Amino acid sequence: MKELVLKTVDDAVAAGLSHRWAAGVWQVSDDRVHRWRARRRELGTLSDLAPGGAAVHGLLGWEIEEILAVAEEWGPTDRSHRKLAHRGSYEGRVWVAPSTFRRVLAAHGLVPAQRPPVPKQPKTPWPHWLVWAPNRVWIWDVTHFGRARRCVFAIVDMVLCCV
Structure with a gap:
């Protein structure tokens, strides 16, 4: 037409x-x-082109290469895509978000070595001397400063029972 x-x-x-x-x-x-x-x-044609094209915010080839280089160089040390992304930026090599760093590593089959998760510890029971009563201080802490040659009393945390 x-x-x-x-x-x-x-x-x-x-x-x-x-x-x-x-x-x-x-x-x-x-x-x-x-x-x-x-x-x-x-x-040479009047037919419409396919919609889309390249994303204007897409990663460039050199950025992907720098991400892989930073991961190879610092991966055993930093062990996290977040730390690696920050490492790349403060070394002035590549500026990308940690999530982008992770996606590039995943696309190339690379996963930074991570520490195993910390096992859950059982909760410490309340001390035997704790009395549940209105207007009572439950927990307090005394800090000793040895160089001051005296005891300095400092309440770090205080929890009151106000029933």
């Missing part, structure tokens, strides 16, 4: 009619006809 519009507009212009008037007969703007003509000249 675009070829037909361009052909009739060109024929009308060759016959001495206005380009704008010929495009208006087809109810197509003059600018659009010029864009179609430029597309045919540059791409």
Whole structure:
């Protein structure tokens, strides 16, 4: 259809009619006809291109290479995609988010060595001297400063029972 519009507009212009008037007969703007003509000249076709394209915020090739280089160099030391991402930025090599760092490593089959999870410890029971009563201090702490040659009393945490 675009070829037909361009052909009739060109024929009308060759016959001495206005380009704008010929495009208006087809109810197509003059600018659009010029864009179609430029597309045919540059791409050799008038068919529409597939939507999408490359993301403007996508990673560049050198960024992926730097991520892999930082992971190879510092992976055994840092052991975390978060630390590796920060390492890459403060060394001035690559500036990406930790999640991006992790995705690139996963796409290349690399996973930083991680420490095993810490096993859960059983909760410490309340001391035997704890009395559950209104307006009683449950827990207190005394800090001794040996160099001060005296005992300094400091309440670090206080929990009151107000029942």
